[in-house]
Amino acid sequence: MKRTEPFDFYQPTTLAEASRLLKEKGPGGRFLAGGTDLVIAMKEKGMLPKYIVDLKRVPGLTGIRENGDGSLSIGALTTMYAIETSPVLRKKYPFLAQSAAEVGSIQIRNRATIGGNMANATPSADTAPALIALDATAKIVGCNGERTVALGEFFTGPGQTIMSADEVLTEVTIPKTSPQLVGEYIKFSPREMMDLAYVGVAVAYNLGAQDKKCDGVRIVLGAVAPTPIRAKRAEAALEGRALTEALAERVAALAAEESKPISDVRSSADYRRAMVGVMTKRAILNAAVGPAKSWVDRRDRRY
Ligand SMILES: Cc1cc2nc3c(=O)[nH]c(=O)nc-3n(C[C@H](O)[C@H](O)[C@H](O)COP(=O)(O)OP(=O)(O)OC[C@H]3O[C@@H](n4cnc5c(N)ncnc54)[C@H](O)[C@@H]3O)c2cc1C
Numbered sequence: 001m002k003r004t005e006p007f008d009f010y011q012p013t014t015l016a017e018a019s020r021l022l023k024e025k026g027p028g029g030r031f032l033a034g035g036t037d038l039v040i041a042m043k044e045k046g047m048l049p050k051y052i053v054d055l056k057r058v059p060g061l062t063g064i065r066e067n068g069d070g071s072l073s074i075g076a077l078t079t080m081y082a083i084e085t086s087p088v089l090r091k092k093y094p095f096l097a098q099s100a101a102e103v104g105s106i107q108i109r110n111r112a113t114i115g116g117n118m119a120n121a122t123p124s125a126d127t128a129p130a131l132i133a134l135d136a137t138a139k140i141v142g143c144n145g146e147r148t149v150a151l152g153e154f155f156t157g158p159g160q161t162i163m164s165a166d167e168v169l170t171e172v173t174i175p176k177t178s179p180q181l182v183g184e185y186i187k188f189s190p191r192e193m194m195d196l197a198y199v200g201v202a203v204a205y206n207l208g209a210q211d212k213k214c215d216g217v218r219i220v221l222g223a224v225a226p227t228p229i230r231a232k233r234a235e236a237a238l239e240g241r242a243l244t245e246a247l248a249e250r251v252a253a254l255a256a257e258e259s260k261p262i263s264d265v266r267s268s269a270d271y272r273r274a275m276v277g278v279m280t281k282r283a284i285l286n287a288a289v290g291p292a293k294s295w296v297d298r299r300d301r302r303y
Helices: 015-025 038-044 080-085 087-092 094-101 106-111 114-120 127-133 232-238 245-258 269-289 295-300
Strands: 008-010 029-032 051-054 064-066 072-075 137-142 145-150 155-157 168-174 181-188 199-207 214-222
Touching: 015 029, 015 051, 015 137, 015 168, 064 087, 072 087, 080 087, 080 094, 080 106, 080 114, 087 094, 094 127, 094 181, 094 199, 114 127, 114 168, 127 181, 127 199, 127 214, 181 269, 199 269, 214 232, 214 245, 214 269, 232 245, 245 269
Parallel strands: 008 051, 029 051
Antiparallel strands: 064 072, 072 168, 137 145, 137 168, 181 199, 199 214
């Protein structure tokens, strides 16, 4: 790794101070959370911020909170490890905890934050599909005040979001969900660990206990378009219908059609599209079976 050029470094202790620094000091500044994207970009990809504003001394940005209205908020500086091991997330949204567990290695997950995963806006960001499938919103605070945006509308392109430079993502909130909610996140990458997703699929729906009817269906694809995308035709094909393997296969074929993958050094577009079909079918069926009990169970649950 190369040494970086000198830069100014600020450690504000309030949100207002953090966004004011970005506004006053002008273009070329960056917020810092865990640094697992930013520091690598500086040392290996030649990115040279003029100054860095560290968010870690701003109180109130970390932690997982159940709210009185049944929603659940995750502070932007909460680490992937905290999400992966959170008892409440593992119980209520095991596929979200799973998506955090898929990020990098344990060393990375100890530093990487959920806010950084969103703000960096890589199309393959592992926690984005599960959060979008849960209809999560992002709370954003900047010099002009506060706003709340659906995560489904947060990403605008690779590395691009609707946030302006002085805005801090402070938390993501998952609205109250039905007790019948089931879900699954599958990251497909040929190397099982320490690789970015070739394809990521998150599926969530409410499953009727007796009739197996699916409603509130969300199918979200990562790494196969410039941003994470909902496969809306596939969602509509499953909505209101009783789950069968044949139906899951038809729905998955629609999701594959809706994906917009590119060819690059890691994989061809055709291969990625085919894998969207395979992984979507598997995710739909796995969700109905319930969360995997262990890594071995997870690995062996292949439809
Ligand atoms: C070896 C390695 C393996 C990895 N594997 C994976 C993987 O498997 N899956 C995956 O999804 N990612 C992976 N990553 C990428 C990275 O770890 C994640 O994207 C991580 O969640 C980024 O969070 P961070 O806190 O480190 O962000 P930082 O690096 O601190 O920041 C990233 C960007 O977001 C901005 N930012 C951060 N927080 C905020 C905020 N609250 N408000 C506004 N802007 C903010 C920063 O200014 C910066 O531009 C990997 C990285 C490495 C180095």
